[in-house]
Amino acid sequence: MSLDRGGEKFFLRDEVVVRNQIDSAWVIIHGNVFDITSLFDANSSSLKKVHQLLLALAGKDLSVYFDTQRRPVYRISKDGARVPVFPPVKIRNSATGEYWWNDRSLLIGKITAQERKIRVVNNVTFQQCNLVVCEEDTIAEIRRKFLRFNDNGFNYRWRSNINLTDTAADLQLDRTLTGNGIIYDRYPPAPLIWLFYQIPDGSEAEETTPSAPANNSRPAAQVAN
Structure with a gap:
């Protein structure tokens, strides 16, 4: 939703x-x-x-x-x-x-006007989640949905590519996929979104492994091996 x-x-x-x-x-x-x-x-x-x-x-x-x-x-x-x-x-x-x-x-x-398939990839573990979201979802909303798979989701930088020198790749949380330049394409593969973990300020917490999906009535994503 x-x-x-x-x-x-x-x-x-x-x-x-x-x-x-x-x-x-x-x-x-x-x-x-x-x-x-x-x-x-x-x-x-x-x-x-x-x-x-x-x-x-x-x-x-x-x-x-x-x-x-x-x-x-x-x-x-x-x-x-x-x-x-x-x-x-x-x-x-x-x-x-x-x-x-x-x-x-x-x-x-x-x-939704258009269902959007995306692949969310952790840049450290390269573990991939395949999500289906609403075209109207902001990145902040997509991030909230991702918490089902990794409860540290708020500690990631969400980016459109893996190149850290490309500052324009950081996604704007208040914009949709389209608003961030990730345009809908009906043909696979689905676009990639890269997650870069950031240790919270004043914390020595380490990245945790993505948690298992909750037993919801509708699986919103699959975790690829």
Whole structure:
């Protein structure tokens, strides 16, 4: 997940896919991400059928059921009645009285405009992590995500190449990959980012080995041998 553009949140599609349970349910509608968890009673053993249908599609992109204005698509029944193609659009959020798909309190962000694959390499150990991040992620946000693999992540200089004499290679933490001149290329290999460890001022700490990934629901990276 990325937090950028004045606080707007961005997500990878894979971050939504895993939110498919009654206690954590997200859906996508035309690039917008909705957290619909509050529509379900996690303690209930018998949901209404219309709620069961919506829950069955948690973690998925429901755009096909909505027009480009994010309004439900309707059809004409054999009796001549106008009915929604997707019955769960009739569900309202009991807390606000709004239809869930039109409730801004359930809108938590957007799908990233572009998923970015990068290779993060330690210049001492040459251990490599392959990450997938949001185009909107700043280097600071990418660094925060990297803490899953090395809890000393804040003690590295993040650079676009291994040549220490190239001062322009130091990445600006408040800028995105693109903002740092690392342009998206659909063809492999993914761009390299080099990590140079720095012992914190007043500390005799030595670099630690990257910690094992947490058991999150979606692996954001792989560690290459």
